Amino acid sequence: MTVVDPTEWKVVGKSIMRVDGLDKVTGNTVYGSDFDLPGMLVGKILRSPYPHARIVSIDTSAAEALSGVRAVLTGADTLGNTFGFQGVINKQLADKMPLERDKVRFIGDEVAAVAADNEHIALSAVDLIEVEYEELPAVFDPFEARESGAPSIHEGIDRNVVDVFDYGCGDVEQALLEADVVVSGEFYSSPVHPVAMETHQALADWDAGGRLTMYASTQMPFQLRTHLSHVLGLTEGDVKIVKMPTGGGFGGRMEMHPLDPIAALLAKQAGRPVRIQYSREEEFLATRFRHPIHMKLTLGAKADGTMTAFDLDMLLDSGAYVAQASGVARVGSKNAMTLYRVANTRVHSEVAYTNNPYASAYRGYGNPQVNFAHEVLVTALAEKLGIDEIELRIKNGNRPNSESYFGQLIGSCEYEEVLRKGRELSNWDSIHGKKQRAGSKVRGLGMSSCINVGGGARDQGDSDSSGCVIIMQDDGSITANTGGQEIGSGGSTVFAQIVAEEIGVSIDRIHLEQSDTDLMPWDIGAHAQRNVFCAGNAVLTAAREARGVLIEEICRQLECADTDVSLHDNQVFVAGMSEAQATIPEIARNAHFRPGGQLIWGKGFYDPPTVKTDPQGYGNQSAAYSFGAQFAEVEVDLETGHVDVVRLVGTNDVGVAINPAGVEGQIEGGGLQGLGQATTELMHIENGELLNSMMHNYGVPTSLDAPPIVAHIVESSEPAGPFGAKGVGEATVVPTCAAVANAVYDAIGIRITALPLSPESVLDALDALDALDALDAQGELA
């Protein structure tokens, strides 16, 4: 039924204002912290001051005695069930308790909690809890952690290595032997935090029958339900998650955090609703961030530029708990392995526990880290080969309608155009390699590219599905009840456009709803840039069913053939008639208000035609793949070491851009977030202690720090996507670090391999370079 000729689309492909935009910019949106439940208490958590210690005893009597305290919890009050986002699949990966019972493993680990009439009392009560600790030796370096004799952080985990895998294809050793050119390097991607504007909160309320309602700003309400019910000894049906508007997701709201079951247990004990709202310090300390990864990467190629070997050894510092480290390692390495068509690949990955705060999912999910190493090294490879680095990438890049060495079925793919357009828009040929200098400042231009799943990602809980119900109201307006989650990235607007286009109703008459897990049709949640593709396909399926009912009604009411009907702008057109024959509201009202009345509605459930990858990483885990590139122009100040990104060009193959303004927003936002990681952001963790847990000392770029960002959409049409669309949200943050590092190299000839490219690191590198130059000048280098 879908109008297949894009030139006839009325809504899809148009840049429109976000459906949630006005309420958000006017402060009208009610976030989880903006409303109270009757009788609600304030919950606070007591955290470990030690990176590694045995809990000898906890005395809560003084806290309990404080007037206004309504509940006090320790680990003994929990069921002792462990959880972990991937622990549903692999029990070993469930290693966290809401409140730890026997020992603490990082500074910030959850030890006890209270609920009280107000925040002041709750904080006082937390201070009154006496915990006796026995300090244990701690380890903060993942290399040291996996040495024998290192302190054991989790019982039964040998050498603190919680996850190991090896996969690949072909024969890497042979390929490296046969390669004409081999490059190798060691890289480090540093810990950075998503810094969502809304800090984490949990609001729990039990009904009299023992059913729990959680008001949650979550990307994955149904997964939160699964994990929460498990930890609390319930099943999914005992828990209702009410989806609150999300003040920034970025992967940081994918998984259940300890505060969720803590709030639930406090509320249960108190018999009243309890809210825990994190301060900014707690947000930095006790929520998830991007894994620091140490990578050793070797690439081999033939003299003609054919890339033949990829050999990656990676070590993730997971911190005190594993969370999603296992998935992050796989996704990051697999994306790098399959960005180019390389016949011989090998990855050895280890995830080590340390006594640092623990990391997990963050936009890109391992891809930005490995891309940094990979794309810096590809530039080096091109240099060594003497081949234009963009042409080298195009030569080896994925092609439309192909199958990768890992069984990925590439459908739409405009990788070549993404790169060529980036070359053009970045003025590559007039800037790159020119090292233009003004005073102490040298200009450089670097680039990087990426692949990312763009059609779902069957890597969470064996399902990658989405549901939607669409109801046409009496006035011809439409409400769409989607399982797909708006997490700030514009999904709802795209859903509304899909419905509007499919049914012919104007966009202002579409109302999107994400409600709660009782009412929403199931959806795995917003992650892996799957929202537009998977939830969008569910929306389209539901809209098609509703359109079918509408057309039937039109044929009945207007006595015409269904093949003659077309719909747009809320009007009904019949072939052969120049004027609209009815309005959609008229049809809807007449359908409904008569004996034998009909409601014009439809439901849709979509699970993409994909498989879960096997232990070798083989399998088509996504129904489409996205491609992107970024070109960073920098000015490096040789005196201060400051790297100023003066212009960023992002080009992305997104399939059909349903809302181009929204895609551009993603490219701009992802680019800026990438720039933060590349240049200014860093979680300074020393001996397990996070030293910068405030906005003023963390270094997230503000709008004043943003360079001009040129966002360019390279459209393809993805056959499996709704109106040809595929995902884009993650791919926009993946290439930035490598692009900036390559730009710095272009400017000053130094390849910095550890993030961020801070003034210190640039100055250190310049000093080293000067030292080398001096040695060279003295003829001491061969």
Next chain:
Amino acid sequence: MTVVDPTEWKVVGKSIMRVDGLDKVTGNTVYGSDFDLPGMLVGKILRSPYPHARIVSIDTSAAEALSGVRAVLTGADTLGNTFGFQGVINKQLADKMPLERDKVRFIGDEVAAVAADNEHIALSAVDLIEVEYEELPAVFDPFEARESGAPSIHEGIDRNVVDVFDYGCGDVEQALLEADVVVSGEFYSSPVHPVAMETHQALADWDAGGRLTMYASTQMPFQLRTHLSHVLGLTEGDVKIVKMPTGGGFGGRMEMHPLDPIAALLAKQAGRPVRIQYSREEEFLATRFRHPIHMKLTLGAKADGTMTAFDLDMLLDSGAYVAQASGVARVGSKNAMTLYRVANTRVHSEVAYTNNPYASAYRGYGNPQVNFAHEVLVTALAEKLGIDEIELRIKNGNRPNSESYFGQLIGSCEYEEVLRKGRELSNWDSIHGKKQRAGSKVRGLGMSSCINVGGGARDQGDSDSSGCVIIMQDDGSITANTGGQEIGSGGSTVFAQIVAEEIGVSIDRIHLEQSDTDLMPWDIGAHAQRNVFCAGNAVLTAAREARGVLIEEICRQLECADTDVSLHDNQVFVAGMSEAQATIPEIARNAHFRPGGQLIWGKGFYDPPTVKTDPQGYGNQSAAYSFGAQFAEVEVDLETGHVDVVRLVGTNDVGVAINPAGVEGQIEGGGLQGLGQATTELMHIENGELLNSMMHNYGVPTSLDAPPIVAHIVESSEPAGPFGAKGVGEATVVPTCAAVANAVYDAIGIRITALPLSPESVLDALDALDALDALDAQGELA
């Protein structure tokens, strides 16, 4: 698919605890007044102190100047659109404005409103509004109101008669001429208020795009949406009604009240949410109640007891506005006309405006009023005929699978059994007619019976439909999103039982949701005891579709034939196997969590096979009919006039009682509410002024006033009903007044024809009797 053998039902037909019961009895339910929105203001309304006056001027300047006042509204700030519940169909019946502009028509009429930071400021501001009135002559008696020369209350309404109709069948005049026995009487049914425990409230909130959200304790969210959008110059899609738990409906929450648009307009002006919460005085004064009706009724019969003529002349005092008077007059008279198979019937009905507070829908909707006159007169007819009154009723009553003179298709009908069982349970033959006396107290036993629509009522807005979406969650539990509204009468529990029975899932695993008009599938609302039948059929339809998907999945997973599968207690049985082959949760999880996953769900929309009656009242407006009777045993104190109902027997044909305890609760609750109207309740309105607007002086019976009530269910099986069920909520309040009046007649031989049967009226009647006896003794009566 439905299990058709009732002996195999596991859930349907069992008395179970209400699904909303625990939360309600523990105070856990959050009603509309139990929560605040951020920045919410308090709204208050200024009302007319005069029954009839012209508004000369309104000066709001002092109110506006008061600190903390955020909005001040008069009629000039509204669009001037009029509304009325039936005004959508008949424009003349739209006669009310949110705030009156030119004149006021009753003491309590809405004149102006304010929103302020708190209640104290709002009340002060209301006091500061200066209204100059010019008093107009008023009329309070509906007979006087329709005389020429009476004050004209609404422009263009001749003699203040806003609605007139005549309908009937056969030739009443001829039938009366040919009748062997004719009885006649004049009756008056008094104004009584539903007195819901929750007073009315409205909470309005606008989004930045101009879309309105109303949090409403309403029986008919979709109708409220229609009316509200009309008054505010919006369309349905611009308004979202969030259904809050209802603290008593009884018809009083069917229609939009002025406070709804007032709250919306205040919120719009203030740019902040506004709540108006009625005090108990406002609740009595400014919400709807049962119409006082004056009735003149004549019945004719053949000597063998065949009832041949029914002639009713009725005059409703609508008060200042018409609201639902037109429908109430039709429903009340039609039920009386069709309770017995009478070939010649005639109704003349007029609805008159007066300057009294205005009435509207209240449980039974005209049926209790006319039934009072009718069934008192039938008892008189039986006496005059010398025929047992119960046998007379059975002889003339409806029969199964018959068609009434008005085209009603009677399906199931256990009217005879209803009466015979009532006779038995009330000990009729040992009490009735015996006038047992103890001291000043004489015992009597009277009865009455009724018909009521029990399968929907196509009388509101041309639709009688209901929708439902059912989703099986991963743990095999089910959420049902129904348009059908829980208004305290147990509908949700019945819906849960229907789902549980149909799908084989235990009742504790079913969660019912009534959310908002964006998410709920359309439903006309809870009225006319249609919830179990219409919304229940929608629930069943949705459950069947979900069951179909489940069975498909079972066949796929267990490799068996669909005809071999049976489901109960969350387990899957396959023919030939004695043990369960799987659990439903296992099937659900396996269906969902695999490539090509399925969600087990279904949707249903049900519009009963009925028609809207024609102007002659002809047509089958309901898909089933319910029958009930009540037998009241009274003790009349000859000294005090007090009528003590010592025992009440209620027998009702409800089809299949899905939750017998719930039906018994309806019979008990309806009976007690009927007893209030029969004996103690009365809105004392003098010269337009309501004199008793508090709980302590109104006279609603409490639990201490409740006699033993024997609730007996006479089951039939209604072919069109879900699991054979039909409606019961209204029929339980209809016969009480006549039963009590007939009992008083049985005790003391006086037929009291005006409600309530208060001590004063009984004493007055006894005095009159004494006077008559004295005259008789003196031989002065013929």
